[in-house]
Amino acid sequence: MGYGTEKLMEEKVFKDPVHRYVHVRDRVIWDLVGTKEFQRLRRIKQLGTTYLTFHGAEHSRFSHSLGVYEIIRRIIDDVFKGRPEWNEEERLVSLCAGLLHDLGHGPFSHSFEKVFDLDHEEFTQKIILGDTEVNAVLMKVGADFPKKVAEVIAKTYSNKQVVSLISSQIDADRMDYLQRDAYYTGVSYGHFDMERILRVMRPREDQVVIKQSGMHAVEDYIMSRYQMYWQVYFHPVSRSAEVILTKILHRAKHLHEKYYSFKQHPIHFYSLFEDETTLEDYLKLDESIILYYFQMWQEEEDSILSDLCRRFMNRNLFQYVEFDPAKEYKKMAELSLLFKKAGIDPDYYLVVDSSSDLPYDFYRPGEEEERLPIQLLMKNNEIRELSRESAIVDAISGKRRTDHKLYFPADFLSDYTSKKNVKKQIQALLDR
Incomplete structure (x- = not known):
């Protein structure tokens, strides 16, 4: 028996609020969970700054990664097993890719x-292929095994069936984070009938398809995703926190470039500031490190950094107001000038933030971020793209929704009493 097929003497389970239990029987999976690179994900929040809006959203990339692994394990072991269209030799690479798919996330993820x-x-692939504990575990399966797992993450793996389990418009990643994020934020939007979807999934050449009888469960899933994006992920208060987080990092980088003498030197940021980040440097970063600097930088002499x-x-x-960049670009220029007159730096305190989402799309060859559509397996064995059968999905297919907000510190406007005339002009523009 090789390491890749070795089983634990006794099944291990993680108690999970979404899936009840995460089951681990494969020695490889258990060893990967124990690596320092995977354990680091406990210190990276799944939803970044969202905890400042939904106080329960403290869950980590660690728990999400276990959830994605569990969904893939159930699909492979309970639905695909024994079906001629599924190659059982792809089982372990699928499980490992699902478990490790978020390994390269940094603190506060996308803002960072x-x-x-x-x-x-890219960092996920570097961790898998580099001089790491994760790589050492994967190498015990086979010399080419880390490369296979990295290719699944990069979406270049030869078996597109495997890739679609982890990265498609209905994949294990989305199915876990929608339910998990809904649970921890306390909202009802992200719930859908995953049990039904898993039961109607079928392996086909180059992708996973859904039986026609499961179409309504998929419609529910897509609408759940749509609601989660606009009610949770793009919540304007969370975006305000992201704006401030982003401006703190920009300010720290700017001060470093100007040879500012920090009271608390940003030694963990030096390689980032110089665009020379090594894998070793990157793996030392987590949210506890970032928050430590933010806590200490409150006492910096630079008024912008300390205030932010x-x-x-x-x-x-x-605070924020609705903003239309196409119609109100003149307002932005006027506001910038008035902020400067009031002694407020518009580069840090007047920010337009945009959020955009495409809830479902059909295949658009050659376009950026090509999206494989969800395919239905009809009763006559024909394959049909989802929006051709579902009026609900057809109504939203290819339709991108974008939202723009203008963020500013309302308290600054009330604090600048010596600039009352300027303050009134700013308020008038914001209210216009």
């Missing part, structure tokens, strides 16, 4: 990536 021009999927850090740590967030 934008500031420092990073890609968590106080705002983030004490949840004194920016």
Whole structure:
């Protein structure tokens, strides 16, 4: 018996609020969970700054990754097993890719990536292929096994069936985070009938399809996703916190470039500031490190950095108004000028933030972020794209919704009493 097929003497389980239990019998999976790179995910929140809006949203990438693994395990072991269209030899690479798919996320994830021009999927692959404990475990399966797992993450793996389990418009990743995020935020939007969807999934060449009888469960899933994005993920208060977080990092980088003398030197950020981030540097970063600096930077002499850090740590967030960049670009220029007159730096205190989502799309070859559609397996064995059969999905297919907000510190406007005339002009523009 090789390491890749070795089973634990006794099944291990993780108690989970979403799936009740996460079952582990494979030695490889158990060993991967125990690596320091995977344990680091306990210190990365799944929803970034959302805990400042929904106080229960403290769950981690660690619990989400276990959830994705469990969904894939159930699909493979309970639904696909024994079906001629499924190659059982792909089981372990699918499980490992599901477990490790978020391994490269940094602190506060997407906000962090934008500031420092990073890609968590690239770092996931570097961790899998680099000098890490994760790589050492995967190498015990076979010399080419880490490469296979990394290819699934990169969506370049030869078996597209496996890729679609982890990355498609109805995959294990989305099915877990919708339910998990709904549970921890306390909302009802993200709930759908996953049990039904799992029962009607079928392996086909190059992807996973859904039996026609499960179409309504998939419609419910897509609408749940749509509601979660607009009610939770794009919540304007969470976005306000992200704006401040982003501006703190931008300010710290700017001060470093100007040779500012920090009271608390940002040693963990130096490689990021210099665009020379190594894998070793990256793995030292988690949210406890970031919050430590924010806590200490409240005492910095730079008034912008200290103010922004106080705002983030004490949840004194920016206010917002609706904003249409196409129609109101002149207003933005006027506001910037008035902010400067009031002694408020518009680069840090006047911010337009945009959120955009495409709830479902059919296949658009050659376009950026190509999306494989959800395919239905009809009773006559024909394959039909979902929106051709569902009027609900057809109504939203290919329709991108975008929302723009203008963020600013309302308390600053009331504090600048010596600039009353300017303050009135700013308020008039904001109210217009």
